[in-house]
Amino acid sequence: MNTSEQRRRNVFELLMLALLIAxxxxxxxxxxxxxxxxxxxxxxxxxxxxxxxxxxVNIRTIWVSPNVRYSSSFFSSVVIxxxxxxxxxxxxxxxxxxxxxxxxxxxxxxxxxxxxxMVIPFQIVMFPLVSWFRxxxxxxxxxLLRSYLGVVLAYLGFGLSLSVFMYHGFIKSxxxxxxxxxxxDGCRRPEVFFRIVFPLLTPVHATIAILHGIWIWNDFLLxxxxxxxxxxxxxxxxxxxxxxxxxxxxWDLILTAILMAMVPVLVFFFFAQKKIIRGMVAGSIK
Amino acid sequence: MNRNKHDLTFWVFxxxxxxxxxxxxxxxFFIGVYYSFTDxxxxxxAGQGLxxxxxxxxxxSFQDPGFIYSFLITTxxxxxxxxxxxxxxxxxxxxxxxxxxxxNAYRMGFFIPYLxxxxxxxxxxxxxxxNAIPSIGRSIGLFAALADPxxxxxxxxxxxxxxxxxxxxxxxxxxxxxxYVAAIEGVPNELYEAATIDGASEWHRFRSxxxxxxxxxxxxxxxxxxxxxxxxxxxNYSLTAGGPATRFMDRSIYGTELLAMNIYNTAFVGNNLAxxxxxxxxxFVVLVVFSLIQVRINKRRELEL
Numbered sequence: 238m239n240t241s242e243q244r245r246r247n248v249f250e251l252l253m254l255a256l257l258i259a260x261x262x263x264x265x266x267x268x269x270x271x272x273x274x275x276x277x278x279x280x281x282x283x284x285x286x287x288x289x290x291x292x293x294v295n296i297r298t299i300w301v302s303p304n305v306r307y308s309s310s311f312f313s314s315v316v317i318x319x320x321x322x323x324x325x326x327x328x329x330x331x332x333x334x335x336x337x338x339x340x341x342x343x344x345x346x347x348x349x350x351x352x353x354x355m356v357i358p359f360q361i362v363m364f365p366l367v368s369w370f371r372x373x374x375x376x377x378x379x380x381l382l383r384s385y386l387g388v389v390l391a392y393l394g395f396g397l398s399l400s401v402f403m404y405h406g407f408i409k410s411x412x413x414x415x416x417x418x419x420x421x422d423g424c425r426r427p428e429v430f431f432r433i434v435f436p437l438l439t440p441v442h443a444t445i446a447i448l449h450g451i452w453i454w455n456d457f458l459l460x461x462x463x464x465x466x467x468x469x470x471x472x473x474x475x476x477x478x479x480x481x482x483x484x485x486x487x488w489d490l491i492l493t494a495i496l497m498a499m500v501p502v503l504v505f506f507f508f509a510q511k512k513i514i515r516g517m518v519a520g521s522i523k
Numbered sequence: 524m525n526r527n528k529h530d531l532t533f534w535v536f537x538x539x540x541x542x543x544x545x546x547x548x549x550x551x552f553f554i555g556v557y558y559s560f561t562d563x564x565x566x567x568x569a570g571q572g573l574x575x576x577x578x579x580x581x582x583x584s585f586q587d588p589g590f591i592y593s594f595l596i597t598t599x600x601x602x603x604x605x606x607x608x609x610x611x612x613x614x615x616x617x618x619x620x621x622x623x624x625x626x627n628a629y630r631m632g633f634f635i636p637y638l639x640x641x642x643x644x645x646x647x648x649x650x651x652x653x654n655a656i657p658s659i660g661r662s663i664g665l666f667a668a669l670a671d672p673x674x675x676x677x678x679x680x681x682x683x684x685x686x687x688x689x690x691x692x693x694x695x696x697x698x699x700x701x702x703y704v705a706a707i708e709g710v711p712n713e714l715y716e717a718a719t720i721d722g723a724s725e726w727h728r729f730r731s732x733x734x735x736x737x738x739x740x741x742x743x744x745x746x747x748x749x750x751x752x753x754x755x756x757x758x759n760y761s762l763t764a765g766g767p768a769t770r771f772m773d774r775s776i777y778g779t780e781l782l783a784m785n786i787y788n789t790a791f792v793g794n795n796l797a798x799x800x801x802x803x804x805x806x807f808v809v810l811v812v813f814s815l816i817q818v819r820i821n822k823r824r825e826l827e828l
Binding site: 246249250254257260263264266267270278279280281282283324328331332334335336339341343347351354355356357358360361362363364365366368369371373378390393395397401426427430443451453454455456457458474477478481485488491492495499503504506510512513514517518 | 528529530532533535536537539540541544546547548550551553554555556558585617618621622623624625628629631632633634635636637638639640641642643646647650651654655657658659662676693698701702703704705754756757761762776783786787790799800803804806807811814
């Protein structure tokens with residue numbers, strides 16, 4: 238490689254580096270302004286903070302804020318995301334398997350209906366869903382509004398289309414002889430699924446957990462409608478909206494709340510980046 | 524085992540998914556369509572005291588300047604967003620697939636905003652547009668115009684819409700970039716090598732190998748960005764909250780209220796659930812049309828291959 242080519246490459250590399258820094262600069266703005274007081278955050282938003290200790294003061298304020306209730310909101314977000322992910326992997330995998338392995342008209346129609354439901358936007362369902370949940374409570378006494386159960390059921394309902402579609406496609410590629418052999422060895426059908434098929438689905442589990450995980454963790458409208466505002470159970474996006482709505486101009490604290498909502502995701506991404514990106518791409522290409 | 528029979532396992536394995544599907548999608552969907560033809564309001568319980576009013580909610584919606592405006596502005600936002608995201612994503616994808624030393628770091632970096640929810644990003648960018656950018660104007664004389672409150676991005680409808688596109692694209696471009704990267708890297712190396720041996724120039728290889736691969740991915744990215752832009756709610760809610768106000772057909776209305784937010788506001792702020800529901804049905808029909816077009820294009824593409 239000659240030197241002018243080399244130089245051109247170095248310039249390009251530097252340009253990309255500058256672009257990346259500019260692209261990610263909004264995150265730097267969050268960090269430096271989370272360490273300021275209410276005066277300097279509005280007067281000097283681009284300057285470095287004078288005293289990084291202020292960051293911990295702000296974090297403490299957000300931690301105990303009655304609007305954010307950080308530890309409890311974080312806990313709720315984790316519970317909702319984890320339980321929903323368990324639901325949108327296990328149940329659709331089971332359904333996808335019986336739909337592939339039972340070759341009937343009913344299987345075909347059910348599969349098509351599940352997949353077609355992917356087009357249905359949350360908007361058309363959201364108002365009737367709330368009134369329907371209320372009716373269910375009046376009839377059965379099972380509380381779906383303002384409860385974990387309702388949110389997880391809703392995520393299963395909206396997540397199952399993509400999940401069933403992906404499991405169905407993957408299971409079709411698993412040779413049936415594998416399952417036949419197990420049946421000859423005396424395995425019952427459910428056992429065949431849980432012992433043999435389910436472990437083979439690991440790559441699909443990962444893809445689905447990532448695709449649905451990013452959606453559920455960040456989702457705002459669904460928890461807003463089902464959990465409601467200012468409920469005992471609230472997710473992190475609800476907590477941030479609750480806080481930012483209540484104190485429109487307290488930017489030092491709003492940005493601290495934003496920082497505290499982002500950090501768990503960024504830490505998680507840092508440890509699982511390869512898997513996450515592979516999963517996202519596999520999921521979108523389908 | 525008989526593979527053409529619905530045994531107990533079949534129904535037991537389907538039960539959880541069927542139950543959730545009926546509870547969350549089927550029942551609310553049909554109730555919703557029904558409610559859109561009634562005078563449903565917040566105090567009415569399911570099915571009690573509703574009267575059927577035919578197409579009135581739809582007719583009123585199509586005559587409401589706020590809804591017409593919202594439809595237009597959403598279309599405009601969607602077109603701008605789809606173009607900007609895809610152009611940025613292709614450029615970034617080409618950059619990060621070239622021989623850069625830190626290319627993995629660039630890929631990860633550009634992807635990061637996608638991991639953070641639109642709601643949080645909207646608040647963050649509100650601070651940037653309203654505080655950080657004016658402060659640059661205050662401290663650097665050359666950019667003094669930025670400090671003028673008259674020039675705030677979120678102060679005018681047109682610039683607010685651009686702000687929504689900036690944030691939407693900033694959040695989404697890295698993800699779409701990844702899909703283009705996968706498409707570009709999916710080209711077998713032998714193809715490039717063979718082309719090189721045949722004497723194809725760098726430009727030639729790009730035109731005849733890379734561009735078709737990008738076009739292949741374009742069907743996916745196009746509809747992904749189209750549908751997601753059309754459904755935008757979170758960034759709209761936190762960045763502009765529908766503002767600033769504007770006038771349209773002699774009525775004062777929200778200037779950047781996208782459809783998803785218009786549906787939400789009609790039901791909860793305007794306290795008219797039935798009208799909001801009718802708008803949601805219209806919203807749904809548009810999305811169905813998008814999907815049918817996508818299925819068409821995919822079918823045609825498969826035939827060509």
